[in-house]
Structure formats: C-alpha cells, structure tokens
Amino acid sequence: MTIRCPKCNSDSFTTRDTGRKIGGAIGATVGATSALTGALKGSQVGMRVGAYAGPAGSLGGALIGALVGCATGAATGATVGKVIDEKVLNNCVCTECEQEFNPHF
Ligand SMILES: [Zn+2]
Numbered sequence: 693m694t695i696r697c698p699k700c701n702s703d704s705f706t707t708r709d710t711g712r713k714i715g716g717a718i719g720a721t722v723g724a725t726s727a728l729t730g731a732l733k734g735s736q737v738g739m740r741v742g743a744y745a746g747p748a749g750s751l752g753g754a755l756i757g758a759l760v761g762c763a764t765g766a767a768t769g770a771t772v773g774k775v776i777d778e779k780v781l782n783n784c785v786c787t788e789c790e791q792e793f794n795p796h797f
Pocket of ligand 1: 697698699700701702786787788789790791
C-alpha cells in the first residue's frame with residue numbers, strides 16, 4: 693500500500709521523526725542519569741573495598757554501568773518516541789505541497 697498525500701495525492705514525502713529524536717535524547721539523558729547514580733553508589737562501595745579490589749575495578753564498573761544505562765535509555769526513549777510519531781503526531785510532510793499528515797489514519 694502506497695502512502696499518498698491527502699491533499700495533492702503525491703506519493704513523495706519525508707518523515708519528521710520528531711518524537712523519535714526527542715524520545716531518544718530524553719531516554720539517553722534519563723538512562724545516563726540513573727546509571728550515573730548507580731555508578732556513584734557503586735564507586736562509594738568500591739572505595740571501601742578498594743584496598744582489596746583496587747580502584748580500577750570500581751571505575752571500570754561505573755563506566756560500563758553508565759554506558760549500558762545510556763544505551764538502554766536511548767533505545768527505550770526512541771521506541772516510545774516512534775510510537776508517539778506514528779500514533780499522535782503528523783509524522784509525514786508532503787514534499788510537493790508541504791501538507792503534514794499522519795499515514796495511519
Ligand atoms: Zn501534497
């Protein structure tokens with residue numbers, strides 16, 4: 693099924709993906725923040741046992757935790773944003789007449 697502009701019936705259009713972009717950015721920020729909080733707690737514990745385990749272990753753990761949290765948050769945010777794009781926003785913009793429309797009406 694070809695998606696066409698409801699105004700001029702053109703099949704050339706672009707997608708804005710506003711929700712996906714914003715959702716990904718918010719998700720990455722939230723994910724990094726929560727990961728950072730966990731990493732800080734982890735490094736505090738790591739400092740107490742640092743005499744036995746060494747500081748490199750807690751630093752590495754904190755970095756990996758932050759990266760995983762950031763990537764997970766971004767993926768979650770992008771998924772939520774994609775749904776918002778498809779269900780709520782007029783995600784398509786006609787390149788012929790600049791009509792904004794939702795392909796899932
Ligand atoms: Zn059009």
